[in-house]
Amino acid sequence: MDKTTENKNAGIQRPGTRHLVQLYAALLYNANLRGFIDGHIYSGDLKAVCVPGFNCYSCPGAIASCPLGSLQNALNAAGHTAPWYVLGILALFGVILGRTICGWICPLGLIQELLHKIPTPKVRKSHITRKLSYLKYVFLAVFVIAIPLIYGVGKGLILPGFCKYICPAGTFEGAVGLLQNPANATSFYQLGALFTNKWVIMVVIGLACVFCYRTFCRFICPLGAIYGFFNRFALTGVKVDPDRCNGCGLCVMKCRMDVKHAGDHECISCGKCINTCARGAISLKCGKITLKGPETGKNADPEPEIRKRKKAGRIAWGIAIAALVFAVAWFNLIEPATDRTAPPAAAVTTDRPAETENAAGTEAETAVPETQYTAEETAVPAVPAADAPVGTEVGNLLPDFSTELLNGETFRLSDWRGHVVVINFWGTTCAPCVEELPYYEQLKEAYPDVEILAIHNRAGAKKAKDFLADKGWDHLDFALDSKEKGLLPLLNAADAMPQTIILNKQGVVTYNAQAPLTYEKLEALYQQANEP
């Protein structure tokens, strides 16, 4: 029996191996701990890889991508890029681990089990919950497959149905994880009906988990539904020895998931049934290797084998802890993608007006090291801002920079002093960004004097070029950020898109927020910035 339930007389129960592994996985998936402090997400190359469990990639700590979010994104883009990569990743995880992932290495599973530990009356499984367990296939078909495919391929719109309307992991780890940080205070401005809806869903699911074991996992989780397809032939999982099994059904009766038999599509291989079986017919295996077998009773595994397993377990823990320490050190101290204070490369030059050269440093100023100001800073703007400190906050003078545009020309901010400048950060994978880009085009048509620079983040450059070639917008200036350019850290842009910075004719920031804009809002902001 699991150690957590074994010692009924004890007050505080020792966490079992499974719970420790769950905690370990949650820490490993979220090893970018500095993200929780500085409010930014990790945006390095490892984000191209998916973790097996449910872990939102917008969580400030996440070091890799969520397989379900990636699947929706891939299906959304299936019209021009076949989703082979994500399907392959899911199949690989499924065939090796199956739903063992749900029971052992899913952070959302851990959260649900912790909530269920709250001592309240519990709802037990029944034939009703078993019927409800098929609901997750409906969520999979509708929200994960149909909506992204219909909107993506059929209408050319980005709509990750499950992420957008339901996913409690996205709300808890992503939205709440980011909002709790004062650095993301402007993110509150974009909250509305969608957030309210998702917040209520998260609270309801959380409450349900208190009373009903793994509510989300059993009735809603599409990722569990996908891995369930692989469970019968997955390399790792609960296996039943037919020579020992007498079909008594005790394993099914004791199991808290809605299984019909040990190891079926609902089984999360928690291993609770192993010592429940009086005949020692059940074991947790990875291929031919027994990970956990019956340790008591007449069919218990031989003592030397148990000792050997425990020894191997200790070695595995040693390696795993070393890997975790390395990951934490790497993502928090070494990995350059997490270092947002890294000075921008030489391609970007920054300057500031001579009048404000010695102005007191601001928080944003620290992000742009003094050493980066070059001799070009003698180019004093035609309309100097009165004593505005250099920075990215409203009321600050935005540091000057130059970058190469997609059309081959060079954009230099100081060249546009005397004009209202709008800088928009966008991405092809971000639906609100794509929706609002036409408003910028419309603004430029209505007010030709305004300069609009749209900066795409460094990933997905090819897709962005294809997208813009399709649209044919010629009023806007587009630039692609890159590791070398480092425009986003230079302008202290958040990881959240869309973000818009509006500068008045003196180059002073009049608006800087991570929020989608309507045309009416954009026009009002332009007029505000255009006031003398």
Added chain:
Amino acid sequence: MFTVPEKNGKECEKMTRTKLFLIVQAVLCAVIAVLLAAGALGLYLDGAAKQAEGDLFCYIFTRERAGAKLLPVLPLLFCALGLTAAGVILGIKDENAEKPVRDEKLLRDPGSIRERAVHQQADQKTRILRTAVLVIALILIVLGILNGGLEDVLAKGAAICTECVGLG
């Protein structure tokens, strides 16, 4: 007159205390959930009404307003946490949750469980299927890397899509 033996009486009392504890904790959890959900709904309805009046830049949620709504929930939250800690230390839990579920409809055909086990043991077929899926998975990953799927995952994961996490 009906009398309860002393031992049973103590057990009954303990059971009643446990039941009471569990019910109090359940009510507390439900109240917290209702306050959290109602707080967000209230903020949204207030803000939406102001926006409907034509205030373009009225923000529905702000850090301060959200904090003010959360504040009354905090004492209840700490109370629930304290009760949970006490419950865990004292070993209070719903004992029924641990008992085997003897639902006839769940065990319509217990014999089939053994049949399933035999079926699962059909090692040769399983092994072939497993190997085939593994090979297909690897081929798909390679194809995906070649067709830009890997870059798509990176593009999505490297920036926050505010809509996806419910921000807006």
